[in-house]
Amino acid sequence: GAVVSQHPSRVICKSGTSVKIECRSLDFQATTMFWYRQFPKQSLMLMATSNEGSKATYEQGVEKDKFLINHASLTLSTLTVTSAHPEDSSFYICSARSPSGGGETQYFGPGTRLLVL
């Protein structure tokens, strides 16, 4: 199946710094990628839809200036957590919809665990 990678897999940073997370579709082009956030023992919450060549669409309650999304190419989307604080510590997962099979299936990255001290 299609493969989506994320980098880094784990990051620890100090409060106030910014952290960039990359999401890549390795063997297909994705015009749309999605960013989710997951707190411990909870479900995935959709944060935003990342569109190649245009602005991301954010879900209600997600601060777009806090979570900057850039979809620079058909295989790369980045999420930057700006001025991170301890409450931003979470598991961030991206996904991409493959154009094959009618585009029904999303492929998920392995996730990035962010810990803000």
Add this chain to the structure above:
Amino acid sequence: SQQGEEDPQALSIQEGENATMNCSYKTSINNLQWYRQNSGRGLVHLILIRSNEREKHSGRLRVTLDTSKKSSSLLITASRAADTASYFCATASQGGFKTIFGAGTRLFVKA
């Protein structure tokens, strides 16, 4: 959750028993998918069922969909310790593009 609820929230069974998890959702959907997530890891896609389908099988997995009740169930037969994980349903809405996740069921299979 953003979309709906799953029950039970947690389920503990003996190896060899069947495990049934239920999912309810709020909006009209195009399809419903089930995913598995091992602790602290990424998601594994298990099965997709379309809105015009009522039942689907894949190995030891059986999924049903009742669009009139806006609910789905996932049955894992002859469970194994390796099935221990969290299971999530996720829906893609009609005309929509986003996939929204249910709250999830944490399954623990005792050897």
